[in-house]
Amino acid sequence: MALGNALYDQKLASVYDRMYPIDHDTAQAVEFVAGRTPPDGRILELGVGTGRIAVPLAERGFRVHGIDGSEAMLDELHRQNPQTAVTTQFGDFTEEGTGGVFDTVTLLLNTFFVAITKEQQLGTLRLVHEQLAPEGRFVLEAFDPAPYHHLEKPDFSMRHLDEQAVMLDTLAVDRSQQLMLSTHTIIDGGAPATREHVLRYAFPFEIDLLAELSGLRLVERMEDWCGTPYTSASLRHVSVYERDPDSPWAAVAG
Template sequence: MPYRVRPEAYGEALSEVYDRMYGEIDTPAAVDFLLALAGPGGRAVELGAGTGRLAVPLAEKGLRVQAVEVSEHMLAKLRERDPGGLVDTVRADFTEHVPGENVDLCFIACNTLFMVPERERQIETLRKVAQALGPGGTLVVEVYDPTEFHQLSKPELQARHLAPDELMLDTITVDRVNQVLVEIHTLIRGGSVSTYTELSRYAWPSELDLMARLAGLSMVDRFADWTRSPFTAAAHRHITLYRKAG
């Protein structure tokens, strides 16, 4: 039975703490990486832009950025970060709508493609990206490598200290048959407790490349991080570049 999730539910549940959840991610290196691909004054589209962690600094550096995000809660945080309105925000489910044509750069960061819980919808998203890219345009996908998680035989518990009075406990289980990671976020703060269940349908690097090929894209390069370290079997994530086939 397919997993079902409202795409806007993630932002509704976690927009207030999202930036603290991922505060240690190497944003400056990611911005430099993406800026170099788009070129001066290039046109970029981010799918699942969240609070604008990448979209806003890229726009501040001169890119024309469209940020696609389904959650109004996330978009409100993005606009707080972007009081000058440099980023063109589009409220939409990116599995249904990828804006623009002749786009220089499209990017899907921080495991967001895996948060689409069905393989066919992931492929359809990639197909829509291929249609939006212009000649020489590039898609960048950042996702975790599933090897470590796929081997889990029992739930794993992780903790994140978000603030002196905020703790997040993450309970991770894996449906290996359907390649679905189930992560229950339990947020404890100010004497209150709330939970949210995040689903991600993961794919192996070779599978992701095949999905992209079905969508009309060819793999160009793959790195272990935003500083272009080589991707090896020890890497916990990968950043992959795709361009239109032919």
Template sequence: MTTETPRQTRQRPHSDDSGASSAYGESLADIYDSLYPTSGPAVDSMVAFLQELRPAPASLLELGVGTGRLAIPLAAHGYRVHGVDASPAMLAKLHENDTTGEVTTAVGDFAALAVEERYDLVLTALNTFFMLPTQEQQIDCLRGIHDALADGGAAVFETYNPQVYHRLTEATTRVGHLAPDALLLDTIQVNQALQSVLVVHTVMGSGRLRKVPEVSRYAWPAEFDVMARLAGLRVIGRWADWDRSPVTDQAEKHVYVVERQTV
């Protein structure tokens, strides 16, 4: 496995749709850490999963790194972490959170990923892969990941189970609490034919109202397998969570591990 320090990320040409991802991050960077806890059992189990897969001090590339929720604890456990995100505001928050300055970052669209270095691990967590809105862009991302992997490297994807949304036949609203004086309303609409989910996040608090749309395109497990093969990768494991529990229809998430195909 490689021992190079990750330093540089560039972009391959593609049909650009990075604006939506950037707008999502720019709109939610200030509350993102309230939406997704930066510590606790979920983060601990993710670190343990990766430690078993490729132990530190492996080099790790996180796509859609956000505010560093996973990157910072991974760096604290000895991984050499480089993160890519389309949102400068997210990365600015990451560097505020990363008091030791261990995580390196780059602004970029991971659908057009092209890197100079090779990594022992590539991580795409928290449904980020599904935020690429077309099958073509998802395959392009997988090709970029193929090229970014070192010999013997592995890529890990955390996605929602498509069944979670595909079974919704009408608009649904969910309510969450951000703070004593702030609420988050998520209105969810699903287009089953397009495998598309539109979530409108409405943040209410302190006399302000903010709406942030989020679009994702889910891929069924069999489709994910085919897309991976088209990109020169193969799925070697799929679980319902970081604890390697078996997949069921009721599982809320899927965790995939892929490697390069062998000739």
């Protein structure tokens, strides 16, 4: 993950893959991205994390570059995959580009929302436009915020990490700012470790508007990596964008 407000330090990086045990989803996501990238194409993952998607794509022969704002997450990626061909860059993807052009740019698992202002989200999308090849595709995955937008009191939950560790989660929502404050407390026999993360959620059509202001246009949207149609009941979306050569905002976006 990226950015100081959602920083994954060494403690969280060490349990991150256990926080999100979604191996079946990973395989489907890899297939989806691979199917929209030319053979031997270049892929940029924003918020590359521990390489859940990037490493399998590199193993398929794609040239993969990942940027992340957490050095601990990048260290974990290379610790788990010492022979990986994924190249990594420490940086804030809302403000910093790579200097390269890619056939596919990805922003997955709600990572877009770690940009906690409209300006940061717009900056992210303008940098996507700048780094996307003319015929390239930008793949964004995010949850649909409607169920959370109506949350009136903090929500409490617990995640089982392993036989000796659990994570206690608290979620509070500020509807006026479209902000979510998540508190994670790890209990593993040592001193409890608590971290806070802030997300700014955005509704799908709001993301589309920000994309249009960045010189991008929506190509397709579905509920999941398998192509299930997106409906009013969908809890998340996978959206694919391309550069819009007719956009009046293209020059502003770079």
